[in-house]
Amino acid sequence: MTVQDRIPLQNGIEVPARSDSSTAADRSSVTISPTARPSLQTDASAPPYEAPCIEQPIKVVNLRTLEQQAAKVLPEFGFHFIAGGSGDEWTLRENEMAFDRLTIEPRYLPGVASADLRTTILGSAVSAPIITAPMGLQGLAHSSKEVGSARGTIAAGGLYVTTSVSTLSLEEIASACEAGPKWFQIYVPEDRDYAREQLQRAKQAGYTAIVLTVDATTYGNRERAAMLGLRAPPRLEFGNTPISPALAGRTPDMHKTALDWGDVAFCVAETGLPLVLKGVMTPALARDAVRHGCAGIWVSNHGGRQLDHLAGSISVLPRIVDAVDGKVPIIIDGGIRRGHDVFSAIALGASVVAIGRPVLYGLALGGAKGVEAVYARLRAELAMTMQLAGAGSIADITPDFVSRAST
Numbered sequence: 001m002t003v004q005d006r007i008p009l010q011n012g013i014e015v016p017a018r019s020d021s022s023t024a025a026d027r028s029s030v031t032i033s034p035t036a037r038p039s040l041q042t043d044a045s046a047p048p049y050e051a052p053c054i055e056q057p058i059k060v061v062n063l064r065t066l067e068q069q070a071a072k073v074l075p076e077f078g079f080h081f082i083a084g085g086s087g088d089e090w091t092l093r094e095n096e097m098a099f100d101r102l103t104i105e106p107r108y109l110p111g112v113a114s115a116d117l118r119t120t121i122l123g124s125a126v127s128a129p130i131i132t133a134p135m136g137l138q139g140l141a142h143s144s145k146e147v148g149s150a151r152g153t154i155a156a157g158g159l160y161v162t163t164s165v166s167t168l169s170l171e172e173i174a175s176a177c178e179a180g181p182k183w184f185q186i187y188v189p190e191d192r193d194y195a196r197e198q199l200q201r202a203k204q205a206g207y208t209a210i211v212l213t214v215d216a217t218t219y220g221n222r223e224r225a226a227m228l229g230l231r232a233p234p235r236l237e238f239g240n241t242p243i244s245p246a247l248a249g250r251t252p253d254m255h256k257t258a259l260d261w262g263d264v265a266f267c268v269a270e271t272g273l274p275l276v277l278k279g280v281m282t283p284a285l286a287r288d289a290v291r292h293g294c295a296g297i298w299v300s301n302h303g304g305r306q307l308d309h310l311a312g313s314i315s316v317l318p319r320i321v322d323a324v325d326g327k328v329p330i331i332i333d334g335g336i337r338r339g340h341d342v343f344s345a346i347a348l349g350a351s352v353v354a355i356g357r358p359v360l361y362g363l364a365l366g367g368a369k370g371v372e373a374v375y376a377r378l379r380a381e382l383a384m385t386m387q388l389a390g391a392g393s394i395a396d397i398t399p400d401f402v403s404r405a406s407t
């Protein structure tokens with residue numbers, strides 16, 4: 001199989017593929033697990049993976065074009081691991097398309113001199129209603145790994161969410177956040193002792209909330225690498241392997257399949273921290289989450305990487321907002337690329353939005369400074385949208401600012 005010359009991305013964009021002289025015979029050494037639990041594979045005989053390492057401020061024209069820029073600096077496997085979705089990538093595309101079907105109804109002559117973007121989420125102050133979504137294996141994006149994205153996020157006044165499947169340890173990442181706000185997202189492992197250890201380490205390291213992701217009880221059907229004939233790296237680093245002597249010698253599975261409300265109660269009982277449920281796509285789950293004491297609801301389809309053919313996340317937000325009825329704050333992610341996307345999400349009832357891939361593209365292009373530039377651009381677009389639409393503060397952004405496009 002030869003690697004295509006040009007790779008089609010979202011929105012009809014194509015990027016030139018890197019040259020790759022490996023043959024089908026070479027690639028056949030990639031192990032494809034025949035088990036019922038697909039997972040990200042490694043390819044022991046592949047050449048070492050070299051992530052970008054440049055630290056520099058970058059010019060961000062807009063967050064959409066970042067994908068093309070990042071494609072030029074990332075190794076192909078890393079780029080497609082980050083950019084890709086699952087199955088036909090319908091949900092991946094729909095996340096952005098659903099925002100594109102919304103229109104803004106401006107309020108002119110409001111006497112607004114400037115827009116104040118500041119807000120709070122679960123007691124943490126942020127410079128704008130924008131936070132960084134948890135993302136695993138950031139060593140594929142840049143040599144600074146999660147330290148780079150954490151530093152960039154905090155420097156921009158955002159909130160950082162560390163994942164349990166980070167390349168670096170949750171403690172190293174917590175240090176990089178310094179005094180900035182940080183949450184810990186867990187994929188509850190099968191092994192209770194290991195789960196307990198991770199939660200206790202997170203609390204000890206100063207994370208102030210636990211995010212429990214519910215949409216990954218098995219790995220999504222990620223087909224890009226296979227379709228493009230890409231070789232996975234020889235090894236993938238996971239920074240949160242067990243450390244306590246009681247767990248010595250165990251290599252616990254990082255994802256529990258039979259996740260249930262007992263796991264939610266366990267995470268709360270072990271930490272006493274507020275728990276945000278991530279991956280909520282239905283009003284029924286949102287209602288149950290509130291009833292079970294969750295402190296926040298995170299509307300997400302995992303950036304279209306898990307179950308394909310879920311709706312675009314912004315499409316389900318209004319019904320979830322109705323179900324939650326103001327009892328807890330709502331976070332939303334998926335396809336947020338423009339200041340007016342942030343504006344629409346807030347108008348439709350989210351407290352803050354989270355951004356995923358654009359952070360990793362900024363990281364790949366410039367390390368922490370690149371991430372800071374991504375935030376700066378999105379914040380500038382939001383400020384401009386608020387000024388032009390006539391909203392002086394985040395609290396001013398009410399539902400009547402948004403309607404569905406009539407075309």
Ligand SMILES: Cc1cc2nc3c(=O)[nH]c(=O)nc-3n(C[C@H](O)[C@H](O)[C@H](O)COP(=O)(O)O)c2cc1C
Pocket residue numbers: 081082083095133134135136137163164165185213278300301302303304305333334335336354355356357358
């Ligand atoms: C490379 C990558 C890794 C991810 N890893 C995690 C993870 O470890 N935990 C999690 O809950 N979500 C993970 N996600 C999903 C993001 O948290 C988020 O839901 C999604 O990226 C938002 O969509 P966007 O990329 O369009 O902004 C990952 C997403 C990407 C792109």
Ligand SMILES: CC(C)CC(=O)C(=O)O
Pocket residue numbers: 040135136137165216302305
């Ligand atoms: C290492 C992966 C399980 C991280 C993830 O959640 C994702 O790729 O979407």
